[in-house]
Amino acid sequence: xxxxxxxxxxxxxxxxxxxxxxxxxxxxxxxxxxxxxxxxxxxxxxxxxxxxxxxxxxxxxxxxxxxxxxxxxxxxxxxxxxxxxxxxxxxxxxxxxxxxxxxxxxxxxxxxxxxxxxxxxxxxxxxxxxxxxxxxxxxxxxxxxxxxxxxxxxxxxxxxxxxxxxxxxxxxxxxxxxxxxxxxxxxxxxxxxxxxxxxxxxxxxxxxxxxxxxxxxxxxxxxxxxxxxxxxxxxxxxxxxxxxxxxxxxxxxxxxxxxxxxxxxxxxxxxxxxxxxxxxxxxxxxxxxxxxxxxxxxxxxxxxxxxxxxxxxxxxxxxxxxxxxxxxxxxxxx
Ligand code: NAD
Ligand code: DAU
Numbered sequence: 013x014x015x016x017x018x019x020x021x022x023x024x025x026x027x028x029x030x031x032x033x034x035x036x037x038x039x040x041x042x043x044x045x046x047x048x049x050x051x052x053x054x055x056x057x058x059x060x061x062x063x064x065x066x067x068x069x070x071x072x073x074x075x076x077x078x079x080x081x082x083x084x085x086x087x088x089x090x091x092x093x094x095x096x097x098x099x100x101x102x103x104x105x106x107x108x109x110x111x112x113x114x115x116x117x118x119x120x121x122x123x124x125x126x127x128x129x130x131x132x133x134x135x136x137x138x139x140x141x142x143x144x145x146x147x148x149x150x151x152x153x154x155x156x157x158x159x160x161x162x163x164x165x166x167x168x169x170x171x172x173x174x175x176x177x178x179x180x181x182x183x184x185x186x187x188x189x190x191x192x193x194x195x196x197x198x199x200x201x202x203x204x205x206x207x208x209x210x211x212x213x214x215x216x217x218x219x220x221x222x223x224x225x226x227x228x229x230x231x232x233x234x235x236x237x238x239x240x241x242x243x244x245x246x247x248x249x250x251x252x253x254x255x256x257x258x259x260x261x262x263x264x265x266x267x268x269x270x271x272x273x274x275x276x277x278x279x280x281x282x283x284x285x286x287x288x289x290x291x292x293x294x295x296x297x298x299x300x301x302x303x304x305x306x307x308x309x310x311x312x313x314x315x316x317x318x319x320x321x322x323x324x325x326x327x328x329x330x331x332x333x334x335x336x337x338x339x340x341x342x343x344x345x346x
Contacts, residue, residue, distance in 0.1 A: 014040045016085045018072050018118065019092030021045040023196045024133070026055030028091065028234045033059050035238070040064045042081060045092065046071045048106075054327055055195040072114035075121070082121045087129045087241065090118055093168075096199055097137075097161045101285055104160030111164035112171070119175045130183045131241050132172045136226070136251065137162035138187060141288035144224070148294040149187075151249050158286055169249075176247045184244040186237055188252040189293045192313065193230035194320040198328050201225075202314075205264065206321045207328050209271045219283030221261035224290040228254030229308035229317075239304040250302070253293025256310040270318050 013036070019025040020043030029041055045051045047069055059065050070077045072092050082088070092114060094100065094107040115132070122128040139149040140156030157166040175181040192202045205215040236252040244250055258266075264278060298304045308316075321328060 013086045014042075014084055015087045015089060016042050016044060016081055018044050018088070018090045018114075019051070021047055021051035021053055021055060021067075022091060022095070023050070023055075023193075024191055024230055024233060025091035026052070026195055027193065027230045028089065028237065029056060029065070030059060031231065031234045032238070033062055033065060037064070040066075042066045042068060042085070044068050044070055044072060044078070044081060048094070050095065050197045052195070052197075052331070054330075073109060073117055075117050078117050078121045079124070082125050082128060085125070085128055087131065088118060088122055089131045089133070089237070089241070090115065091133045093133075093165070094161070096197075097159050098199070098284060100159055100161035100164070104164065107161055107164040111161075112167045115168040115171055119171060119181065123175060123179045123181050128182075129241075129246075130172065130175075130181060131237065132169065132183060132185045133237065134169050134185055134187045135162065135165050136187050136189045136253070136291045136293055137288065138166040138169055139291075142290040142292060144290060146290070148226075148253075148292040149251060150294040151251055151297055158288055162288075173247075173249075182246045184240050184246065185249040186240050186252050187249060187293075188233050188236070189226035189228050189254055189291055191230045191233050192227055193317050194324070195327070196230070198331060201260065201263065202267070202317065203321065203328065205267050206271070206318055207332065209267065209273055209277060210321065210325070211332075214277050214279040215264065215267075216281040217260060217264055217278050218281060219287060221264065221280075222259050222289075223287055224257050224259050224292070225263075226253045226292045227256040227258060227263070227310055227313075228252065228306055229313040232306040232308050235307075236298065236302075236304050239298070239302040243302045245301075250298050251293045251295060252298060252304070253295050254306050254310070255295065257290075257292050258310070266314060267318070270315065
């Protein structure tokens, strides 16, 4: 099979390519990534000389390039996106451009070159925010996105479904909860807190720390995407979640304990505007129809992840000390 992966130099996409080429070593992957601040070819060092892997630096919004690349492709797995909620609060222009128009460009290219299967990677944030005692999100939950990021992802999901209904494009969608693991850019909660502590710096907890997320190890997410690609029904959506609901305060305590620090390292900072209270995924459909469930429990996954950041300091120090450091200074005063 010949696959076009978009955003394969980012956190989940690079883990996906590493996973896929190890499992399906005869498949060929083209990785199309523009290398924004979040794209990092260091994530793909182990496969960069694999003859079945090709990297193309380019924009998913570039119709000419995308049309060229999809020739002879069997499957598009679409990860590329602007992915950080806080950045979408500051400005959502790039989010609309990449997440909405970029998805449209890929859909048109798939539509115009018959026989291409399209798998769209989406998020549980499209469903909005749950109260503490609300039932979890599932495939029937109405869309109610609350941040510019999630609104852009919701728009892309609707477009993908519209191309299925209107043009009979063979699509599937997966909506996943919060991922953690190796190669996650240190702007997201877990890698930011772990790397700050490894540098002896404080960790910025938003608001009262009571917001809840449903954490999934990135390898479990990618196994889920694999199951949906191989066994999912065309036109359908699948919700993937980790079954690990934790408040930000709980996660913070776990990380502090594992790294041997006390609560004095927490800096309570102003809350994210419009901060969604709780996300949680009901995985009944994927368990029943695809026999998928998360295998990595949070205890083991977070220990593994912290060890990875401890053992791969060059990876994140290069990011934090490079041109990106001005962002950290502005954002966190460090
Ligand atoms: P990321 O920010 O780490 O990586 C995004 C990648 O997309 C980067 O390599 C970037 O260079 C690339 N990219 C951005 N704009 C592009 C463009 N115009 N053309 C080509 N490449 C471009 O993101 P991530 O956390 O790996 O998320 C990947 C996907 O998974 C996104 O679609 C996101 O919405 C979704 N998702 C993420 C999570 C999570 O917890 N991180 C959970 C559920 C769903
Ligand atoms: O739910 C899936 C989503 O998870 C993905 O679609 C997004 O791409 C991904 O970024 C993630 O979104 P969140 O906003 O939930 O992740 P983030 O790591 O930014 O924040 C997790 C929680 O931690 C959230 O409640 C905000 C809080 N937080 C975050 C940061 C960066 C803090 O308290 N302090 C921080 O410095």
